[in-house]
Each structure stands twice: as C-alpha cells, then as structure tokens.
Amino acid sequence: MTATADTMPVTDLKQAATALIARKRLVAFAAPAVILAYFVYLFFAFDIPGLVDRARMDNAAILVADSYSYKTHVTRDNRSGGLVFAIEGENKGTYPEGLAPEFVTRTGEEAVSIALKAGESAEIDGATLRYTRPDYGTVTVTVDGRDILLDTPDGQVPDWISASSSRVNITGAGGRAAVTRARTEVFRYSLGWELFWFTLDSPFYGKGLGELAGLALSGERVVPEKSNVAAMVHDFWNNPMWRHKDVIWAIFETVLMAFLGTMGAALVALPLAFLAARNFTRLMSIRFAVRRFFDFVRGVDGLIWTIILSRAFGPGPMTGALAILITDTGSFGKMFSEALENVDDKQIEGVASTGAKPMQRYRFGVIPQVTPVFLSQILYYLESNTRSATVIGAITGGGIGLLLTQAIITQKDWEEVSYYIVLVILMVIAMDWFSGWLRGRLIGRNEAH
Amino acid sequence: MADTTTGQSPGAVRTSEIQDAYMAMTRTKRMYGGIMLVIFIALMVSGFMLADSRNAGGFWDGILNVFNFPGEVVKEASEKLTLLPALMVKFFPSLIETINIAAASTLVGGLIAIVLSLLSTRGLARYPRLIGLFRRMMDIMRAVPEIVIALVLIFVLGGGPVPAMIAIAFHTAGALGKLFSEVNENASLKPLEGLESTGATWAQRMMLGVVPQVAPNWLSYALLRFEINIRASAILGFVGSGGIGYDLKNAFSWGQGRYDEVAAIFILLFLTIVFFDQLSSHYRNKLVGKV
Numbered sequence: 001m002t003a004t005a006d007t008m009p010v011t012d013l014k015q016a017a018t019a020l021i022a023r024k025r026l027v028a029f030a031a032p033a034v035i036l037a038y039f040v041y042l043f044f045a046f047d048i049p050g051l052v053d054r055a056r057m058d059n060a061a062i063l064v065a066d067s068y069s070y071k072t073h074v075t076r077d078n079r080s081g082g083l084v085f086a087i088e089g090e091n092k093g094t095y096p097e098g099l100a101p102e103f104v105t106r107t108g109e110e111a112v113s114i115a116l117k118a119g120e121s122a123e124i125d126g127a128t129l130r131y132t133r134p135d136y137g138t139v140t141v142t143v144d145g146r147d148i149l150l151d152t153p154d155g156q157v158p159d160w161i162s163a164s165s166s167r168v169n170i171t172g173a174g175g176r177a178a179v180t181r182a183r184t185e186v187f188r189y190s191l192g193w194e195l196f197w198f199t200l201d202s203p204f205y206g207k208g209l210g211e212l213a214g215l216a217l218s219g220e221r222v223v224p225e226k227s228n229v230a231a232m233v234h235d236f237w238n239n240p241m242w243r244h245k246d247v248i249w250a251i252f253e254t255v256l257m258a259f260l261g262t263m264g265a266a267l268v269a270l271p272l273a274f275l276a277a278r279n280f281t282r283l284m285s286i287r288f289a290v291r292r293f294f295d296f297v298r299g300v301d302g303l304i305w306t307i308i309l310s311r312a313f314g315p316g317p318m319t320g321a322l323a324i325l326i327t328d329t330g331s332f333g334k335m336f337s338e339a340l341e342n343v344d345d346k347q348i349e350g351v352a353s354t355g356a357k358p359m360q361r362y363r364f365g366v367i368p369q370v371t372p373v374f375l376s377q378i379l380y381y382l383e384s385n386t387r388s389a390t391v392i393g394a395i396t397g398g399g400i401g402l403l404l405t406q407a408i409i410t411q412k413d414w415e416e417v418s419y420y421i422v423l424v425i426l427m428v429i430a431m432d433w434f435s436g437w438l439r440g441r442l443i444g445r446n447e448a449h
Numbered sequence: 450m451a452d453t454t455t456g457q458s459p460g461a462v463r464t465s466e467i468q469d470a471y472m473a474m475t476r477t478k479r480m481y482g483g484i485m486l487v488i489f490i491a492l493m494v495s496g497f498m499l500a501d502s503r504n505a506g507g508f509w510d511g512i513l514n515v516f517n518f519p520g521e522v523v524k525e526a527s528e529k530l531t532l533l534p535a536l537m538v539k540f541f542p543s544l545i546e547t548i549n550i551a552a553a554s555t556l557v558g559g560l561i562a563i564v565l566s567l568l569s570t571r572g573l574a575r576y577p578r579l580i581g582l583f584r585r586m587m588d589i590m591r592a593v594p595e596i597v598i599a600l601v602l603i604f605v606l607g608g609g610p611v612p613a614m615i616a617i618a619f620h621t622a623g624a625l626g627k628l629f630s631e632v633n634e635n636a637s638l639k640p641l642e643g644l645e646s647t648g649a650t651w652a653q654r655m656m657l658g659v660v661p662q663v664a665p666n667w668l669s670y671a672l673l674r675f676e677i678n679i680r681a682s683a684i685l686g687f688v689g690s691g692g693i694g695y696d697l698k699n700a701f702s703w704g705q706g707r708y709d710e711v712a713a714i715f716i717l718l719f720l721t722i723v724f725f726d727q728l729s730s731h732y733r734n735k736l737v738g739k740v
Contacts, residue, residue: 313508
C-alpha cells in the first residue's frame with residue numbers, strides 16, 4: 001500500500017479504488033438482474049402460462065401409479081359371452097382356462113364375484129354388472145341389446161360414475177369398471193411388477209422363493225426335458241411379458257456402441273493428432289488442414305452424423321458406434337494434439353542424446369508422457385458415450401434407447417418404462433465405476449480425478 | 450558393456466544381478482502389455498463383428514453408400530440454391546429456441562449445481578453429515594440420460610421446449626455439481642473463518658467468501674457445458690421437443706423434395722455449434738488462462 005502510494009498521487013489511488021468498487025457493485029447487481037430479465041423473457045418465449053393448460057396431470061398420475069402397480073382385467077364379452085382374466089389386459093398375461101386370480105370367485109357359468117380393495121366388490125352375472133361400495137350401496141349396470149341401463153340406489157348419478165348411452169365408467173376407491181355394448185370390464189390394481197419372474201404359462205408361476213429353492217435342489221423334474229434350474233432360467237430368460245433376453249441384449253448393444261465408438265475414435269485420432277500438433281508437424285498447411293478437419297467433424301455434431309449414417313447402415317448398433325466414432329474423432333483429435341503440444345521437450349532431448357532414432361524418440365520420449373492424459377480422456381468419454389449411445393439408439397433404432405422410446409410411445413407399459421430407466425441408470429453408474437477403476441489400475445489413483 | 454559382467458569384482462556381480470532383475474521386469478511388463486493388447490484387439494474385432502451382424506444393413510454394404518444421402522442433399526440444395534437464405538431465415542426462430550433451451554438449462558442447472566456442490570464439499574458443507582447423500586444425488590442426476598426425462602415429460606407436459614429444458618437442466622446440475630465441488634475443494638478457507646468471526650450466516654459466508662474465489666472456474670465449466678447443451682437440445686428436438694431438431698426431423702422424414710430444408714438446417718446447426726464452440730473456448734481461455 002505505502003509503496004504504491006509513494007509512486008502514485010493519493011487522490012488518483014482513491015479514485016481508482018472507488019471506480020473499481022463502483023464497477024464491482026454494478027456487476028454484482030447487474031448480473032442477477034440480467035439473469036432475471038432473461039428468465040422473464042423465457043417465461044413468455046417458452047409459453048409457460050399455456051403449458052399449465054396443456055399439462056396432463058392425469059397422465060402423470062397414470063404414469064406414477066402404473067410404474068409400481070399393475071392391473072388385472074376381468075373381461076366379459078357381451079356379444080359372444082365368455083369370461084377372460086388377463087394381467088394388464090394383454091394376451092401374454094391371460095390366465096389359462098380353469099385358472100383365475102385369487103380375488104375372483106366363480107359363481108356360475110358366466111358369473112364371477114370380484115373382491116376389490118377398500119371393501120368394495122363387483123359381480124359380473126352375464127350381461128349385468130353389480131358394483132358395491134360399502135358407504136354407498138350397489139350400482140347395477142345392465143347391457144340390454146343396444147342400451148346400457150344404469151341403476152343406482154338413490155336414482156342419482158354420483159360424480160365417480162360417468163354414464164352415457166354407449167358407455168358407463170365407474171371409478172371406485174379400490175377398483176374401476178367400464179361397461180360398453182361390446183364388453184364389461186372390471187379392473188383391480190395390485191402392487192408390484194406382476195409376472196416379472198415367470199409368466200402364467202410357466203410351471204413356476206406363483207411359487208415363493210423357498211418353494212423355488214426347494215424345486216431347484218430336488219431331482220424331480222417339473223419339465224421332463226430339462227433340469228429344474230435350467231427350466232427356471234429358460235422361463236425367466238424367455239419371459240414374453242418383460243422380455244428379459246431382449247432387454248439385456250439391448251443394454252449390451254448400447255455398451256458395445258459406446259465401446260466401439262470410443263476406442264475406434266481414439267485409434268483414428270491418435271495418428272491424426274501428431275499431424276495437428278505444432279511440435280511434430282513443421283508443415284503449417286498439413287497442420288491447418290487436419291485441425292480444420294477436427295473442427296468440421298466436431299461441428300457437424302453427433303445428431304447430423306447419426307442421421308447421415310442411419311441412411312447408409314440402417315438401424316442397429318453399428319450405426320450408433322460409427323456415429324460416436326466420427327464425432328469423437330474430432331474431440332479426441334483436438335484434445336490429443338493439445339496434449340502433444342504440451343509435452344516436455346527435456347525428456348525427448350534426453351532420449352535423443354543417447355542416439356535414439358525418431359521412432360525411438362517418440363516411443364520413449366513422448367508416449368510415456370501423454371499416455372496417462374490420453375487414457376484418462378478416453379475413459380471419461382467411454383462413460384459419457386454410454387449415455388450418448390442411449391440417445392443415439394433412440395434416433396437410429398438400436399439398443400436400450402429403442403426399447404425405451406417404444407415403451408413410451410405405446411403409453412401403457414409404464415412399469416416397463418420404469419424398469420428400463422432403472423437399468424439405464426445402473427448401466428451408466430456401472431460404466432462410470434468401471435472406467436474409474438480402470439483408470440486407477442492403468443495410471444494410478446493419484447492422477448485420477 | 451559386456452566386459453563389465455566378466456569382471457570378478459563384487460560391484461560387477463551386483464550390476465549383473467540388477468541387470469538381470471531389470472530385464473526380467475521388462476519382460477513381464479512387455480508380456481502384460483502384449484496380453485492387454487491381444488485382449489483389446491480381440492474385443493474390438495469381436496465387437497465389430499457382433500455389431501455388424503446385429504445391424505440392419507451390413508458395414509461393407511453401408512460404407513459404399515455413405516455418400517449417397519449427403520450427395521442427394523447437396524444435389525437438391527444446389528438446385529435450389531437461391532432458396533437457401535430464405536429457408537435459413539425461416540428456421541432461425543427454431544434455432545433461437547434451441548439456443549434458449551440450452552441457455553436456460555445451463556443457467557438453471559448451474560444454479561442448482563452451485564447449491565449442491567457447496568453442500569457436498571468438505572469444509573464448506575452446511576450439513577457435513579449429509580455430504581455423502583448429496584454426492585450420491587449428483588451421481589444419479591449425472592447418470593440419467595437427458596432423453597429419459599425428456600420422453601417422460603413430453604408425455605405429461607406435451608411437446609415444446611420445457612420438457613427438454615428440465616431434462617437437460619437435471620443432467621447439467623449433476624454434471625456441473627461434481628466439477629464445481631472439485632473447484633470448491635481448492636478454495637481457501639481463511640476468508641470463511643474471517644467472515645464467521647463477524648457472525649455471518651452460512652449463505653453469507655458462501656456468497657462473500659467462496660464465490661469470489663471460484664467464480665471464474667465455475668463460469669469456465671458452465672460455458673463448456675453450454676456448448677454441450679446446445680448439441681443436446683438439438684438432439685432432444687429430434688425426439689419430440691421443440692427447436693431446430695424438430696424441424697430437422699420433419700424435413701428429414703418428408704424425404705426427397707425437402708432436402709433443401711435439411712441442408713439449410715444442417716448449415717444453421719453447423720454454424721451455430723462452431724460459433725459457440727469458438728466463443729466458449731475464447732472466454733474460457735480468458736477466464737482461467739491458457740492451460
């Protein structure tokens with residue numbers, strides 16, 4: 001302070017300090033103000049008020065409820081008769097003849113009584129549905145030719161029933177029912193992911209863990225051709241509802257895309273990086289050309305590469321791998337050449353002083369210096385590309401990204417969507433852990449960060 | 450060299466022992482290196498063959514057709530060259546939307562990341578016992594690919610920029626949070642002690658003691674993230690939320706006859722990415738100095 005005061009008039013110093021503080025104060029207020037103004041602009045640019053109208057909260061409710069529960073459909077065909085019990089109403093989840101969920105009791109040829117939750121119950125008796133709520137009474141809906149007749153205890157239609165001449169919907173606290181001319185349906189929600197392990201046609205369906213372990217150990221074969229363990233694995237692996245085989249393959253394809261893309265990009269970028277580094281390529285024109293090539297490849301972006309490649313190669317993991325390969329060649333080339341420009345010349349001179357030829361100078365003077373940098377960048381990209389591969393898979397049609405988009409587009413299998421999401425997150429975390437572990441093993445833990 | 454080993458002095462014997470041990474070590478190292486190389490090549494080759502067999506079109510057929518589609522686009526675009534500037538003007542608003550999505554998500558994600566990073570840095574954390582919890586939270590946020598959240602939110606909120614913004618912001622918060630907390634670890638604690646002695650609250654200590662120290666590095670990471678997010682927001686547009694990606698998808702699925710639009714969007718996207726790439730690397734160098 002005193003030193004500067006000696007060389008500079010005190011008034012100037014004070015002025016400078018005041019100006020500095022004033023500027024800092026201005027920035028301190030201006031920066032939040034600008035950000036706030038930007039958010040106000042976005043509020044209108046993104047049409048947030050309109051979004052509130054467009055948001056489908058009922059969709060959100062379905063999504064959340066469906067992700068941890070499943071519904072069983074009890075359906076009576078009102079045209080040709082016959083009762084069907086099916087999980088999620090799917091063909092693959094239909095109970096075989098003579099089998100029924102435990103909350104359904106058969107009371108006649110075309111009649112069942114269904115125990116719902118919250119003390120409610122429903123009865124289907126031919127073309128008649130009787131839905132009973134403990135605090136209300138019994139609602140009777142009858143399909144009579146072309147008419148649907150609704151009968152409530154007090155003659156009024158409560159707000160949890162929506163009725164028209166062609167459709168009656170009953171939304172109770174423990175179940176739902178829908179009656180149309182074509183069919184009478186009762187839905188019962190239950191917790192969990194039903195049929196996750198075995199589907200209804202498997203002999204192992206509905207058995208507890210202890211029972212399964214007992215079967216696995218016993219010599220008595222449930223399926224004559226196979227041992228019990230093999231039969232269990234087979235039934236689980238080929239589960240038609242959850243398609244474990246396809247899902248695992250899809251995850252594997254995604255990882256494969258990331259691996260092939262990242263490693264391929266590194267292999268292509270390595271020699272090019274030498275051409276782009278100032279201290280290895282004296283020729284300005286080559287350096288310039290290679291650098292512009294890197295910039296171009298990076299600038300075109302994964303999205304455009306993916307589109308172009310999917311035209312040539314069709315959907316699948318190869319397309320995704322090549323898209324990652326091309327995009328990352330640019331990124332790796334840029335980073336590698338920067339690392340090469342920063343190598344310490346002393347080591348190379350030391351190697352050269354022993355009479356080493358150029359190749360040996362590279363091998364012993366340069367490679368040991370840059371390997372840790374390159375490896376850590378490659379491994380970092382391996383993890384990040386696992387995520388990119390999911391996205392690219394959704395665009396080109398390969399891997400878990402494809403399954404995820406398909407499941408979301410059908411808008412009903414939300415339990416499968418949540419299953420895939422969990423798997424994707426686990427996959428990325430596993431790759432993150434794996435690349436960290438490999439980095440630790442290859443270049444030592446101290447340098448890993 | 451050779452005559453030193455034939456000498457009988459004890460020093461020479463030691464030298465030859467050391468030499469032998471060194472050569473043995475080099476041999477094992479080389480062997481491990483060779484094994485690693487063989488495994489790596491085997492993985493690459495088998496992976497390539499597997500990917501090739503599971504792809505709809507084979508690699509060798511495809512590689513010959515790689516230039517067909519770009520060729521068609523260039524041909525059609527060059528025929529309608531005069532229309533291109535008008536098309537670029539037409540798609541400019543969507544481009545602005547894509548950039549807005551990226552900017553908004555970087556801002557929102559960055560602000561959340563600041564809070565998360567301060568809460569998960571040793572020495573700074575408000576609740577030291579919860580450091581692990583906040584770190585795991587960031588790990589999970591980082592692991593979720595943007596597309597997962599975007600697709601689910603499109604179902605609930607309908608199309609448009611907001612689902613993409615939330616999805617990218619969520620991922621950004623996790624990714625930046627980790628980088629920010631690494632920066633925070635290098636911050637000096639002395640200003641904090643000084644502030645604490647005046648009775649400053651936690652928020653005041655962070656605002657006045659930590660933020661001035663780390664702001665340049667934070668900004669530099671946020672700029673890098675902004676550049677990444679522009680790419681991400683273009684991709685998310687392609688799967689259904691707004692912006693230039695959505696226009697690209699429409700023009701692309703229309704096919705021949707609209708390739709001039711595809712070309713215009715390609716050019717716009719390319720210029721934007723290169724522009725922000727240069728801009729962010731320029732300011733990053735200014736902020737933290739050339740590495």
